[in-house]
Every structure is written in structure tokens, then in C-alpha cells.
Amino acid sequence: MKLIILDRDGVINFDSDQFIKSPGEWKPIPGSLEAIARLNQAGYRVVVATNQSGIGRGLFDMTMLNAIHDKMHKACSLAGARIDAVFFCPHAADADCHCRKPRSGMLEEIAARYNLSNLNDVPVVGDSLRDLQCASPLGAKLYLVLTGKGMKTQAAGGLPEGTRVFADLAAV
Numbered sequence: 001m002k003l004i005i006l007d008r009d010g011v012i013n014f015d016s017d018q019f020i021k022s023p024g025e026w027k028p029i030p031g032s033l034e035a036i037a038r039l040n041q042a043g044y045r046v047v048v049a050t051n052q053s054g055i056g057r058g059l060f061d062m063t064m065l066n067a068i069h070d071k072m073h074k075a076c077s078l079a080g081a082r083i084d085a086v087f088f089c090p091h092a093a094d095a096d097c098h099c100r101k102p103r104s105g106m107l108e109e110i111a112a113r114y115n116l117s118n119l120n121d122v123p124v125v126g127d128s129l130r131d132l133q134c135a136s137p138l139g140a141k142l143y144l145v146l147t148g149k150g151m152k153t154q155a156a157g158g159l160p161e162g163t164r165v166f167a168d169l170a171a172v
Contacts, residue, residue: 002043003114003122005107005135008050008086010127010148011169012036012072019054022064023071029147031170033079040082045114048086049106051130056092065090085113102133111138125172129153136160143172 009015012032020026036046054060069086076083087106089099098105111119124135127148135142142163144150154165166172 004044005047005049005124007126007131008048015148021060023067026068026071033081035170037081045084050088051101052088053092055090102130104134132160
């Protein structure tokens with residue numbers, strides 16, 4: 001099975017420092033949905049792994065997160081794309097949970113769900129250092145996109161060894 005793991009905000013859709021709190025705020029980055037369609041056509045299962053601390057902060061609730069993801073799934077469908085699953089951490093940044101990136105719990109859960117003993121050579125695409133840090137110890141192939149927080153992440157340095165950098169998801 002071919003699997004690819006994508007961060008959501010800054011990779012698939014535009015990010016916001018004020019969080020994406022409603023379906024109206026969710027706007028796809030040009031070319032991202034078509035890139036997902038090409039991945040599907042190449043036989044990839046596309047899975048999203050996203051921190052959603054807005055829930056833990058009380059900025060939005062599960063009903064709103066589900067509505068945002070429903071919009072994302074419908075937009076993908078209109079572009080001929082499919083996201084197989086969305087995994088998320090609802091905890092605030094100060095919570096001591098194992099699922100919040102840069103910890104690897106969410107990716108370990110994805111591996112278990114897809115019956116993979118490890119994530120060796122599974123592409124993981126993100127726009128922040130934490131997206132890469134959670135995947136690096138699991139043997140994943142690391143891709144930084146320069147959309148979202150990607151340019152700041154690249155400029156800050158300290159990327160895990162072997163990280164490949166691309167302009168956006170379509171370029172990956």
C-alpha cells in the first residue's frame with residue numbers, strides 16, 4: 001500500500017495565525033486539491049495529520065471542525081481527489097499529550113490503523129518544523145513546502161537531515 005501523510009493548514013489550505021475556525025475560513029491553496037487527485041491516481045492513500053488546538057482553546061468545537069473537514073472533503077471531490085482519513089490532535093499546546101506534533105503519537109496511530117510496522121519511506125508533507133520532527137524518528141520521507149509557515153521554517157534552519165524542500169504540494 002502506498003500512503004502519504006499531509007499536514008492540513010499551510011499545506012492543503014491557507015493557514016491563519018487566528019486559526020481556521022469555520023468552513024468559511026477554509027480556503028484551498030491553488031493546486032493543492034489537484035495534487036491530491038494526482039496522488040490518488042498514482043495509487044496513494046492520502047491521510048491528513050493536523051494539530052487542532054483551537055478545540056482545546058475553546059475557539060471552536062467538534063461540530064465546527066467536522067464542518068470544516070466536510071468542506072475540505074467536498075472540495076477534494078469536486079477536484080477528483082479523495083482524502084482517506086483525517087487524524088487530529090484537539091489538545092491545547094500546553095497539554096502534555098502524545099498526539100500533538102512534534103510528538104509522534106498521531107503518526108504512530110496512523111501506522112497502526114493502516115497495519116504498518118513503521119513509516120519507513122512514507123512521505124510526510126508539512127510546512128512547519130513540528131510536522132517534520134514527529135515523522136523523522138519514524139523513518140518517514142520528509143517534505144517541507146514553502147506555503148503556510150514553510151518559508152519561515154526554512155529560514156529558521158534546523159531541518160531534520162534528508163528534508164526535501166518544494167514550493168508547494170503541487171510541486172511535491
